[in-house]
Amino acid sequence: MSFENQAAWQPGPRADLEIKTAPQYIPEAGEILIKNQAVSIQPFDARIRAEAYVNVPYPFILGSTIAGTVEVVGPDVTAFKVGDRVVSDTPTYAHKESTKWGGWQKYVVSKAATTAEIGHADFDQAVALPFALLTAVAALHLYLGVEKLGEGLAKEGEKVLIWGAGGSVGGYAVQYAKSVGYSVIATASPRGFERLKELGASQVLDYRSQDVISQLKSLGPFKYAMTASGDGASQLAIAEILQPVGGKFASTLGGDVDIPSNVERVYGPFSQATQKLQFKDFADWWYRQYLPKVIKENLVEPTPVEKRAGGLAAIQRAADDIATGVAKKKLVLNPQE
């Protein structure tokens, strides 16, 4: 099969994107070629584009969550057939040696093992979900030990704290913790209070208020805690809330933060969890059961989506709007435009 491929290439660190021809890839064993009809821009992608936040070999094609139709299946792939509508997480940042995984192009290779079938769901809605939802669920379940949905529930009255829950990861973390039975306390800016209560938080506090730490201490103890914003101030705040007993919390960001010795900060590439062999069973559950069900049955309230026109040529502006905080919604583009 022959097709013309184009990509938004990043030629060097912090350089502007260039729209140019890209290779016509042939999927190998375990892989599929997807006609990319929706890509969501993540803060992670945007920071690599603008700040060279992670080392990548240039010229490179960024982006790792896409939705579209299966064009070609690799030699041994049985889970998908040509024409299937899918959403996929590509190993762009785990296998940086090839540009075939990059989401900012028209035709993308992905692994069948990290692809989910989405039925008739809208590509734009489907593509907005997986990265941030996986970050939240992996942090809570795989890294902290919160129950897996369908395999256990919290005990009556047990509490989870989600700090900085106003964004995408935070909203999903609130919903996941609630779905397995926890009473969820969140912090956010006041404009997000109502939405977070609708998502299941029993109380939402302003993380900027003077007495937020003492208020949260009196609302605890928390069986699990996570900062979804990941900033250093939030890490120190949670470490303080966990005193005097100590404990552990998950953070979406690392950084050089002076955490007390009785507190463990759990930080990792949560969004990439399904690319790791050690989490293969989780990945099977995620792509074959949980994610298709969530998407087809609207099981979680998605982060509000903003569709941007302009295809590949509009990605640079969209990524900059994410990196600078101008965009308040999850930005989605169609590379075929």
Ligand SMILES: NC(=O)c1ccc[n+]([C@@H]2O[C@H](COP(=O)([O-])OP(=O)(O)OC[C@H]3O[C@@H](n4cnc5c(N)ncnc54)[C@H](OP(=O)(O)O)[C@@H]3O)[C@@H](O)[C@H]2O)c1
């Ligand atoms: N480790 C990983 O695998 C992983 C994966 C995905 C994302 N991340 C990181 O996780 C963070 C959140 O990602 P996202 O996709 O949810 O971003 P997002 O949707 O853009 O959300 C950002 C939200 O964080 C809140 N926030 C910002 N600064 C804050 C602060 N100082 N204190 C408390 N809350 C603050 C804001 O909420 P208010 O409007 O309420 O102020 C903002 O809306 C980003 O830094 C991202 O790079 C890490």
